[in-house]
Amino acid sequence: MAKLTKNQKEARAKIEKDKLYSIDEASALVKEITNTKFDASVDLAVRLGVDPRKANQMVRGVVTLPHGTGKDVKVLALVTPDKEAEATAAGADFVGLDEYLDKIKSGWTDVDVIITMPSVMGKLGPLGRVLGPRGLMPNPKTGTVTMDVAKAVTEVKAGKIDFKVDKTGIVHAAIGKASFSADKIAGNAKELLDTLNKLKPTASKGVYMKSIFMSSTMSPSVQLDPKTV
Numbered sequence: 549m550a551k552l553t554k555n556q557k558e559a560r561a562k563i564e565k566d567k568l569y570s571i572d573e574a575s576a577l578v579k580e581i582t583n584t585k586f587d588a589s590v591d592l593a594v595r596l597g598v599d600p601r602k603a604n605q606m607v608r609g610v611v612t613l614p615h616g617t618g619k620d621v622k623v624l625a626l627v628t629p630d631k632e633a634e635a636t637a638a639g640a641d642f643v644g645l646d647e648y649l650d651k652i653k654s655g656w657t658d659v660d661v662i663i664t665m666p667s668v669m670g671k672l673g674p675l676g677r678v679l680g681p682r683g684l685m686p687n688p689k690t691g692t693v694t695m696d697v698a699k700a701v702t703e704v705k706a707g708k709i710d711f712k713v714d715k716t717g718i719v720h721a722a723i724g725k726a727s728f729s730a731d732k733i734a735g736n737a738k739e740l741l742d743t744l745n746k747l748k749p750t751a752s753k754g755v756y757m758k759s760i761f762m763s764s765t766m767s768p769s770v771q772l773d774p775k776t777v
Contacts, residue, residue, distance in 0.1 A: 555583045560768050568773035571741075574762045575733040579726055581767045587618070588726040588765035590733055592740060594719045595758040604751040607713040610690050611743040615732040616707035618725030619660075623701055624648060626664040626672070626686075631697050635663075638701035649675070657682050663692045663700045711740075717758075719744065726764045737762065741777045 559581035569577065575590075582588050598605040624642040625635035626649070635643045642648060642659065645668065652675050662679070664672065664686045672679070672686065679685040686692040690710040694700050711721045723736040741760070748756050760772040 559583070563768055563770060569770055570776045571734050571737050571772060572730070574770045574772050575737065576730040577770050578733065578762050578764050578767060579730055582726040582764040584726070584764070584766050588767070589722045590724045590726055590728070590762065590764050591720065591722050592737055593761045594741070594744060596713055596717050596719065597755045597758050598713060598717055598749060598752045600713050600715055600717055602751065605749045607719065607744065607747050607749065608689065608711070609743055609747050610708060610710045611740050612703060613707040613709065613723060613736040614739055615724060615728060615736050617709060617722060618728060621660045621704055622658070623704055624659040624662045625697055625701060626662060626668050627697055628665065628667065631665065634698045635701055638698040639705050640701045652678055657684060659684065661692065661704050662686050663697060663704065665695060665697065666693055669693060745777065
């Protein structure tokens with residue numbers, strides 16, 4: 549087992565054992581125990597009382613974080629020529645169609661989000677093996693397959709993220725940066741948790757939010773009290 553550094557020991561010492569923190573307390577504490585030289589991401593991990601193997605208990609959705617993600621999201625708009633100006637004006641980093649499809653076929657995936665139109669999805673089907681594992685395949689459910697390309701690009705740039713429960717029943721999401729104020733981290737966390745609550749499947753029985761942990765890229769985790777959500 550690797551030895552803890554001095555900073556890691558100090559960080560762990562500030563977390564009270566067995567205490568469940570409120571969102572506001574956790575947000576302030578995560579900032580306090582983050583000592584990275586870079587601007588670390590702040591993440592939430594939420595264990596849900598669902599069985600993702602059952603279609604009626606799948607939890608997936610989108611949320612626009614009120615204070616953004618703190619990340620410069622690179623957007624590729626795969627659109628027909630009549631939509632290129634619209635996508636460019638909205639702030640898409642890459643705009644086009646066939647030339648980018650060819651680049652993706654060659655292995656290029658240097659983007660964070662791909663937005664496209666329903667009429668283009670047929671061309672993206674063969675690229676599923678490349679885009680799927682990287683979480684880049686556009687999906688109507690997340691608003692990345694739409695005729696309102698400008699709106700979709702603007703929302704993603706403003707802090708819209710999509711999330712999906714994994715096979716172990718956990719939702720992982722980045723909700724900001726350690727440089728954010730504690731209030732902004734808490735605001736983003738509350739927005740995500742409120743959205744998850746609204747998406748509770750009717751087939752889910754018992755406790756829905758079993759545990760919630762907040763951490764930054766290299767910090768220990770702080771456990772939140774699900775009852776305060």
